[in-house]
Amino acid sequence: MTTATESLPPPTSTTGPIAWVRERLFSSPLNAILTILSVWLILMSLPPFIEWALIKANFTAATSQECRAGGGACWAFIGVKYRLMLFGLYPYDEQWRPLIATVILIAMIVVSTIPRFWTVILLPIWVGGLIAVSVLMWGGVLGLRYVEDTLWGGLPLTLILSTFGIAIAFPFGVALALGRRSKMPAIKTLCVLYIELIRGVPLISMLFMSSVMLPLFLPEGFSIDKLLRAQIAIILFAAAYLAEVVRGGLQAIPKGQYEGADSLGLSYGHKMGFIILPQALKIVIPPLVSLFIAVFKDTSLVVIIGIYDLMQSTKVALTDPAWRGFSIEAYIFVSMIYFVFCYSMSKYSQNLEKRLATGHKR
Amino acid sequence: MADHQSKGAQSAPPRRLSWNDPDVRSVVYQVVAVSIVVMVAWFLISNTLHNLSIRNISTGFDFLGRESGFAIGESPIAFGPENTYARAILVGLLNTIRVAVIGIILATIIGTVVGIARLSKNWLIAKLSMIYVEVIRNVPLLLQLFFWYALITETLPGPRSAITIMPGVFMSNRGIKVPAPTDHGAFDLAAIGFLLAFVLIGIMVNLAKKRQDATGKAFPVYRAGLALLVGMPVLGWLIGGAPLELDVPKLQGFNFVGGATLTPEFAALLFGLVLYTAGFIAEVVRSGIQAVNYGQWEAASALGLTRSQTLRLIVLPQSLRVIIPPMTSQYLNLTKNSSLAVAIGYPDIVSIANTTLNQTGQAIEGIMIIMAVYLAISLSISFFMNWYNKHIALVER
Numbered sequence: 058m059t060t061a062t063e064s065l066p067p068p069t070s071t072t073g074p075i076a077w078v079r080e081r082l083f084s085s086p087l088n089a090i091l092t093i094l095s096v097w098l099i100l101m102s103l104p105p106f107i108e109w110a111l112i113k114a115n116f117t118a119a120t121s122q123e124c125r126a127g128g129g130a131c132w133a134f135i136g137v138k139y140r141l142m143l144f145g146l147y148p149y150d151e152q153w154r155p156l157i158a159t160v161i162l163i164a165m166i167v168v169s170t171i172p173r174f175w176t177v178i179l180l181p182i183w184v185g186g187l188i189a190v191s192v193l194m195w196g197g198v199l200g201l202r203y204v205e206d207t208l209w210g211g212l213p214l215t216l217i218l219s220t221f222g223i224a225i226a227f228p229f230g231v232a233l234a235l236g237r238r239s240k241m242p243a244i245k246t247l248c249v250l251y252i253e254l255i256r257g258v259p260l261i262s263m264l265f266m267s268s269v270m271l272p273l274f275l276p277e278g279f280s281i282d283k284l285l286r287a288q289i290a291i292i293l294f295a296a297a298y299l300a301e302v303v304r305g306g307l308q309a310i311p312k313g314q315y316e317g318a319d320s321l322g323l324s325y326g327h328k329m330g331f332i333i334l335p336q337a338l339k340i341v342i343p344p345l346v347s348l349f350i351a352v353f354k355d356t357s358l359v360v361i362i363g364i365y366d367l368m369q370s371t372k373v374a375l376t377d378p379a380w381r382g383f384s385i386e387a388y389i390f391v392s393m394i395y396f397v398f399c400y401s402m403s404k405y406s407q408n409l410e411k412r413l414a415t416g417h418k419r
Numbered sequence: 420m421a422d423h424q425s426k427g428a429q430s431a432p433p434r435r436l437s438w439n440d441p442d443v444r445s446v447v448y449q450v451v452a453v454s455i456v457v458m459v460a461w462f463l464i465s466n467t468l469h470n471l472s473i474r475n476i477s478t479g480f481d482f483l484g485r486e487s488g489f490a491i492g493e494s495p496i497a498f499g500p501e502n503t504y505a506r507a508i509l510v511g512l513l514n515t516i517r518v519a520v521i522g523i524i525l526a527t528i529i530g531t532v533v534g535i536a537r538l539s540k541n542w543l544i545a546k547l548s549m550i551y552v553e554v555i556r557n558v559p560l561l562l563q564l565f566f567w568y569a570l571i572t573e574t575l576p577g578p579r580s581a582i583t584i585m586p587g588v589f590m591s592n593r594g595i596k597v598p599a600p601t602d603h604g605a606f607d608l609a610a611i612g613f614l615l616a617f618v619l620i621g622i623m624v625n626l627a628k629k630r631q632d633a634t635g636k637a638f639p640v641y642r643a644g645l646a647l648l649v650g651m652p653v654l655g656w657l658i659g660g661a662p663l664e665l666d667v668p669k670l671q672g673f674n675f676v677g678g679a680t681l682t683p684e685f686a687a688l689l690f691g692l693v694l695y696t697a698g699f700i701a702e703v704v705r706s707g708i709q710a711v712n713y714g715q716w717e718a719a720s721a722l723g724l725t726r727s728q729t730l731r732l733i734v735l736p737q738s739l740r741v742i743i744p745p746m747t748s749q750y751l752n753l754t755k756n757s758s759l760a761v762a763i764g765y766p767d768i769v770s771i772a773n774t775t776l777n778q779t780g781q782a783i784e785g786i787m788i789i790m791a792v793y794l795a796i797s798l799s800i801s802f803f804m805n806w807y808n809k810h811i812a813l814v815e816r
Contacts (some may be wrong), residue, residue, distance in 0.1 A: 081542035259755035384569035399557035
C-alpha cells in the first residue's frame with residue numbers, strides 16, 4: 058500500500074551566481090565580515106593605484122618636468138631608459154648581440170622544460186648554447202667587435218649569471234650529493250663541511266669574499282676579472298644548495314634499487330650513472346626549477362659588488378640628473394620582468410609536479 | 420658453531436693489497452681526496468700570505484682594539500667615532516639580531532594568517548592571499564627592499580609637512596616617529612611583568628595539561644594566557660606608580676625631536692624582509708595543512724567540532740610536524756637575507772664589517788667575522804628548532 062505524500066519544496070539553489078556568492082563569500086558571519094573588509098581594502102587601494110598608474114600617467118613626455126606635471130606615474134622614463142636598463146653599458150650599436158644572446162638563453166631554458174628533451178641531447182644543447190652566448194657577448198671572432206665584460210649588463214647578464222651558475226654548479230652539486238651519501242668517512246666529512254658552511258652564510262658574504270679575498274688567493278701577477286669572480290661565487294653557492302636538492306632525490310630512491318644494482322655486480326659508477334641518478338634526477342626536477350628561480354632572483358645581489366646586472370643598470374638609469382625621482386616606476390618595470398620569468402618557471406614546476414606525481418593524492 | 424666460524428676464517432685467503440678490494444680502493448680514494456683538498460688549501464693560504472706580505476697588510480685581530488673613527492646611524496647601545504672597531508661590530512651584530520628577531524616574529528604571524536587564508540572557503544580571501552603570495556615570491560627581495568626604501572624616502576613628505584597618522588605619530592621621509600615612554604622605573608617593572616607572564620604561561624600550560632589528563636576538564640589556556648600577557652605588564656606599570664607622561668615627538672627646526680624613531684632604513688628592511696618571508700611561510704603553512712589527511716577534517720566535523728576548532732585542535736597540531744623543518748629554513752633565510760641591509764644603508768653586521776675592512780684593509784678578518792657570525796646564528800636557530808621539532812614530534816611505539 059502506498060500513499061502519495063506531498064512532495065517537499067525543491068532545495069534553495071545550490072548553483073548559480075547567488076548561491077555561489079552565498080556559499081563562497083557569506084557562508085558565516087566571520088566570512089561576511091572578512092569579505093566586506095577585503096572589498097573595502099580593494100576599493101581603498103585599487104582605484105588610486107589605477108589612477109596613478111594609468112589615468113594620470115604620462116607615457117610620452119620628453120622631459121621630466123612635463124612628465125611630473127600630470128601627478129601620475131611617468132612611464133615615459135621607461136621609454137627613454139629601457140635600453141640602458143635592459144642592456145647596461147654595452148655599446149649602443151652592438152646591442153643586437155646581447156639581445157640575441159638573451160633569446161638564446163631563454164630558448165635554452167624553454168627547451169630544457171620539455172620532457173621530450175630530457176635525454177643526453179640536453180648536454181650538447183647547453184654546451185652549444187653557452188658557447189654561442191659567450192661568442193656573441195665577447196666577440197673578437199667572426200668579425201664581431203671585442204666587447205670587454207666590464208661593459209656587459211642588464212637582463213642578459215642576469216640570465217648569464219644564473220644559467221651559467223646552475224649549469225656549471227650542476228656536476229659539482231651532484232658530486233657533492235654523492236659524496237655526502239658516501240660510506241667513506243673522509244669524503245663524507247669534507248662534503249658535509251662544504252655544504253653546511255656554504256648554506257650557513259649569506260650569498261652576500263660569498264660575493265664579498267669573491268671580490269676582496271679571491272684576488273689574495275691567487276698567485277702574484279695572476280688576476281680574474283670582477284664578473285668571473287662573482288660568477289665563481291654564485292657557482293660555489295649554488296652547488297651547495299644543488300647538492301641538498303639532489304641528496305633529497307637520492308634518498309627517495311628505494312633501497313631495493315641500490316641492492317638490485319649491487320646484486321647485478323655493477324660498479325659504483327655504473328650503479329649511479331645507469332640506475333640511481335637517472336631516477337633521482339627526474340624526481341628532483343621540480344625542486345631544481347625552484348632552485349633556479351632562487352638563483353635567478355639572487356643574482357640581483359651582485360649589485361652590491363657593483364656589477365651591472367638588471368638591478369644595477371636600473372639604478373644607473375635612475376641617477377641621470379635629467380630624470381630624477383622615478384624610482385617607483387623603474388622598480389615596478391624591473392619587478393615585472395623578474396615576475397614574468399619567475400612566475401612562468403614556478404607555474405611550470407607546479408604543473409610538472411602534478412604530472413610526475415604518481416602517488417596517492419586526493 | 421664457534422668452531423665452524425673459526426674454520427671459515429682460517430680458510431679465507433690472506434688479504435693482499437689489491438685494487439679489486441673495495442676497502443683498499445676506499446682508503447686510496449680518501450687519501451687522494453684529502454690530499455687534494457690539503458694541497459689546494461695550502462696553495463691558497465701560501466698565496467694569500469705572500470700577497471699580504473707584498474701589500475704590507477698584517478694579519479690578526481689587533482685592529483679590533485683600535486678607534487673606529489666612524490659614526491653609526493642607529494645603534495641599540497651608545498656608540499661614537501671614539502669607540503673601538505670591536506664595539507662597532509657588536510653594534511652591527513645587535514642590529515642584525517634586532518631585525519632578525521622582530522622579523523621572524525612578524526613574518527610567522529603574517530605568514531600563518533595568509534597561509535590559512537589561502538585555504539579559506541571565502542573565495543575573495545583565498546584569491547587575495549594567492550595574489551600576495553605569488554607576487555611577493557617572484558620578485559627578488561633586494562628589489563623589494565629598494566622599492567620600499569624609495570617609497571619611504573621619495574614619496575613621503577619632509578618632516579615639516581609630515582603626515583600625522585595619529586596624534587603624536589608622524590610619518591615623513593626621515594622615518595616614522597612615535598611617542599616613547601620617558602625613562603621611568605615603572606616601565607622596567609612592566610617589562611619584567613611581560614617576561615614573567617611567559618614563565619607563568621609555561622607553568623599554567625603544564626598544570627592545565629596535567630588536570631586535563633587526570634580529570635578530562637579543559638582549562639581555557641588561550642584566554643588565560645592572553646590575560647596574563649596583557650595583565651602582567653599593566654600590573655608592573657601600576658606598581659611602579661602608573662606614570663602617564665610620554666615623550667611625544669615635536670617638530671623643531673627641520674626635524675623632529677623626542678620620541679622614538681623607526682628609521683627609513685630599518686622600516687624598509689623590516690617591511691621587505693617580513694613581507695617576503697611571510698609569502699614563503701604562507702606556502703609552508705598551506706602545504707603543512709594540506710598534508711594532514713582529509714579524514715581528520717571529516718572525523719572532526721563528525722564529532723561536531725566547528726571549522727576553527729578543527730583547525731586549532733586537530734589539524735594545526737598535526738601539521739606542525741610537517742611545517743617545522745621548512746619553517747626552520749625560512750627563519751634561517753630571513754636571518755641570512757637581513758644581510759641585504761648593506762644595500763639600503765642599515766648598519767647591520769655585514770655593512771659595519773664592510774666599512775671596517777675598507778678602512779683597515781683587513782679583508783680576511785672582516786669576512787671571517789661575517790661568516791662566523793652567520794654560522795653561529797644559523798647553527799643556534801637550527802639547534803633550537805631541532806629541539807622544538809623533537810619536542811612536538813609524534814611519539815611512536
